[in-house]
Amino acid sequence: MLLIECPFCGPRAEVEFRCSGEGHIARPETPENISDEAWADYVYMRTNPKGLHFERWMHQHGCRRWFCVARDTVTHKIRAIYKLGEAKPALDEPKTEGEGA
Amino acid sequence: MKRYSIFSLARNALGHHANWQAAWRSPEPAAEYDVVIVGGGGHGLATAYYLAKEHGVTNVAVLEKGWLGGGNTGRNTTVVRSNYLWDESSAFYDFSLRLYEGLSKDLNYNVMLSQRGLVMLFHTHHEEMMAQRLAEAMRLGGIDSEILSVSELKKLVPILDTGRDIRYPVRGAVLQRRGGTARHDAVAWGFARAADDRGVDIVQNCAVTGILREGGRVAGVETTRGTIRAKKVGIAVAGHSGVLAGMAGLRLPIESYPLQALVSEPVKPVLDVVINSGTVHVYVSQSDKGELVIGAARDSYNSYAQRGSFPIIEDQMAALVKLFPIFSRLKMMRQWAGIVDVAADASPIIGKTPVEGLYLNGGWGTGGFKATPGSGWCFAWTIAKDEPHDLNAAYTLDRFSSGALIDEHAASGVGH
Numbered sequence: 064m065l066l067i068e069c070p071f072c073g074p075r076a077e078v079e080f081r082c083s084g085e086g087h088i089a090r091p092e093t094p095e096n097i098s099d100e101a102w103a104d105y106v107y108m109r110t111n112p113k114g115l116h117f118e119r120w121m122h123q124h125g126c127r128r129w130f131c132v133a134r135d136t137v138t139h140k141i142r143a144i145y146k147l148g149e150a151k152p153a154l155d156e157p158k159t160e161g162e163g164a
Numbered sequence: 165m166k167r168y169s170i171f172s173l174a175r176n177a178l179g180h181h182a183n184w185q186a187a188w189r190s191p192e193p194a195a196e197y198d199v200v201i202v203g204g205g206g207h208g209l210a211t212a213y214y215l216a217k218e219h220g221v222t223n224v225a226v227l228e229k230g231w232l233g234g235g236n237t238g239r240n241t242t243v244v245r246s247n248y249l250w251d252e253s254s255a256f257y258d259f260s261l262r263l264y265e266g267l268s269k270d271l272n273y274n275v276m277l278s279q280r281g282l283v284m285l286f287h288t289h290h291e292e293m294m295a296q297r298l299a300e301a302m303r304l305g306g307i308d309s310e311i312l313s314v315s316e317l318k319k320l321v322p323i324l325d326t327g328r329d330i331r332y333p334v335r336g337a338v339l340q341r342r343g344g345t346a347r348h349d350a351v352a353w354g355f356a357r358a359a360d361d362r363g364v365d366i367v368q369n370c371a372v373t374g375i376l377r378e379g380g381r382v383a384g385v386e387t388t389r390g391t392i393r394a395k396k397v398g399i400a401v402a403g404h405s406g407v408l409a410g411m412a413g414l415r416l417p418i419e420s421y422p423l424q425a426l427v428s429e430p431v432k433p434v435l436d437v438v439i440n441s442g443t444v445h446v447y448v449s450q451s452d453k454g455e456l457v458i459g460a461a462r463d464s465y466n467s468y469a470q471r472g473s474f475p476i477i478e479d480q481m482a483a484l485v486k487l488f489p490i491f492s493r494l495k496m497m498r499q500w501a502g503i504v505d506v507a508a509d510a511s512p513i514i515g516k517t518p519v520e521g522l523y524l525n526g527g528w529g530t531g532g533f534k535a536t537p538g539s540g541w542c543f544a545w546t547i548a549k550d551e552p553h554d555l556n557a558a559y560t561l562d563r564f565s566s567g568a569l570i571d572e573h574a575a576s577g578v579g580h
Contacts, residue, residue: 064473064474064475065473077473077475078475081464082464082465082466084419084466085419085466098565099565099566099567100565102565103417103564103565104415106508106564107417107508107564108415108416108417108564109406109415109416109417109418109419110406110415111406111416111418111419111420111466112406113404113406113407113420113468116466118465118466134465136420136466136467136468136469137467137468137469138469139467139469
């Protein structure tokens with residue numbers, strides 16, 4: 064069970080939250096002018112890293128506000144929590160097996 | 165390969181079972197192969213087997229970073245079925261189920277297929293309408309399916325609580341009698357033994373760390389046991405699909421999540437079908453050893469850790485006990501998770517990639533085991549002929565830009 068520090072309410076249990084997947088995905092400014100491949104990249108393609116992952120969470124059973132979490136997908140350790148609109152924090156990549164992993 | 169039979173069993177019993185031949189060799193990897201398959205799970209081993217058997221391609225290596233079937237093949241809940249809504253899905257999954265029906269004989273290896281019947285419960289009016297649509301769609305596709313009323317269901321599964329006073333009363337079920345279970349380890353080992361017999365090199369403890377490309381074409385793989393060159397490379401690594409694709413500079417419409425399962429202490433025979441409920445989300449069957457094998461929803465956040473989160477266990481146990489009050493005092497013995505690669509439309513990708521000579525088999529999400537023989541058969545065809553078979557022609561990577569998705573999220577009626 065993760066203990067997640069809601070930036071608005073403080074530390075709460077995982078079950079109060081909803082993870083909404085990868086963050087920092089910007090909607091293309093002019094979707095009508097981009098290729099189908101570029102649109103598919105925006106809608107469907109994901110980074111899905113083994114290691115540091117920047118994602119969006121919502122405090123569903125609490126304040127219902129959104130925020131960002133930098134979390135390791137191997138250890139589940141939460142590296143940083145920050146508000147929407149803020150830049151990705153600079154964090155070292157954790158060491159994982161193999162190249163490209 | 166020495167064939168298994170009642171006579172070989174008797175002969176080896178006389179020798180106190182000390183003289184069985186190893187089921188497969190453990191060769192050093194050669195410097196070059198025609199085809200390298202990355203991933204020694206069921207799908208990779210089946211691919212190698214059908215490459216050799218159907219297409220005469222035997223200069224093949226299967227590279228496995230751990231041990232055979234130690235990933236999702238050994239971590240699933242062993243259910244086989246073909247109750248899918250869309251034509252592409254039902255054609256493919258029923259083909260796979262038909263391969264399962266002949267698999268023990270084909271491989272000379274008992275995969276312990278048990279077509280005990282698969283029961284999908286429905287609890288709400290809307291689910292009931294969806295279930296009827298599914299049952300009719302399956303019948304149109306030539307696949308057996310029946311709708312069971314509550315009283316028929318109660319006769320089939322007497323321990324199920326069909327009372328009206330629970331939060332989601334059971335309203336009926338779709339039954340696929342040909343659905344059931346197979347022994348997951350045996351599927352991996354059977355394919356490995358039969359592929360090895362046809363000349364395929366199975367190399368364990370060999371992790372792929374890079375994909376070699378020369379002039380936009382795949383040229384081989386870098387591994388922890390050195391460079392292995394190959395004319396063609398097929399990826400069948402389930403949860404690590406994104407990691408392998410990333411080595412070739414590709415992005416996928418896939419995310420990786422843990423899917424948990426657990427087993428109870430063994431008890432006497434009490435449940436002789438597989439039961440699944442999408443609404444309260446639990447599925448359960450009883451193994452030959454007597455353990456209940458229980459699965460449920462995948463975890464909610466991306467992960468490569470082969471363990472699940474506790475809230476999921478809590479939810480599935482609550483659902484199990486509600487449907488089967490008789491199980492309330494059972495102890496659970498083991499719990500684990502496999503990393504499943506969920507594609508955006510909950511359908512797999514079996515096909516070519518933008519890199520010439522590199523093929524992808526992934527996106528199986530929470531339902532790869534039932535697809536094992538069909539997946540291997542189609543992937544072998546695609547690699548051997550450099551074009552998909554009709555059965556997997558729709559399962560391309562570029563369907564995500566063309567828009568021709570095969571949306572099985574809604575069809576399975578399960579909140580993935």
